[in-house]
Amino acid sequence: MKGIRDVISGGAAAAVLIGAASAGAQTASAGSGSRAGTPVEPVVVELFTAQGCSGCPEANALLEGLADRPGVIALTYAVDYWDYLGWPDTFARPAFAERQRAYQERLRLRDVYTPQVIIDGARQMPGARSQDIQLAVDEEAERRIWMPEVEFRETGDRVGVGSGRAPEGGADVWLVRYQHGPLIVEVGEGENRGLEVRHANVVREIVNLGEWRGRPILLDLPEAPVGDLGMAVLVQARDDGRILAAAAQ
Known part of the structure; x- marks a missing residue:
């Protein structure tokens, strides 16, 4: 996999290649497989972290391990609300903190914090609880069956979401x-x-492509802001935030 080492000190930045080439695009769901012939949807693990958070490096390492696990789509969102402590996070975007606050409201939490892990949009826990997170991922994997199929078109410019039982809203x-x-x-x-x-x-970017209400749809993918980025598509219930289906390439 391709790695980029971003060395940032005193506001100056340099990038150095440190790995091999990343895997090419695939049309299949990332990490999807089967259990006794039954298709299994990947579990989505979202980590909200910050470079200025002293407790976050351990959670970052946990997320990196999950990223290599089959059947998991692991995503790191950098937030900016700790920037006032003296270090502006180099990966943070306002939209990422907004996404975390949406989870705060849906999960009825008192506040946002880092490191926080959200699993399939439905469960949250501190990012340092390795055993609890691993157990939650295993439990969610058992529940995620026969959800709407998500498929990237071979042309690379569209994604399809199949039929299924849509939540209210x-x-x-x-x-x-x-x-x-x-x-x-x-x-x-x-x-x-x-x-x-x-x-x-x-x-690096999160974009709302449109709405799914149970019928098959085909959606256009906007052009990437920069090259060599992975893509994940998440179908997420509007009412409670649960991720119903996902795929990555």
């Missing part, structure tokens, strides 16, 4: 573009000053 179809890793940032200020913070599957 329908579902949003999200495109998440991310950079495979590892990405390593040398933090110059704040709680992690002097540390090299490692990331995997860093989200």
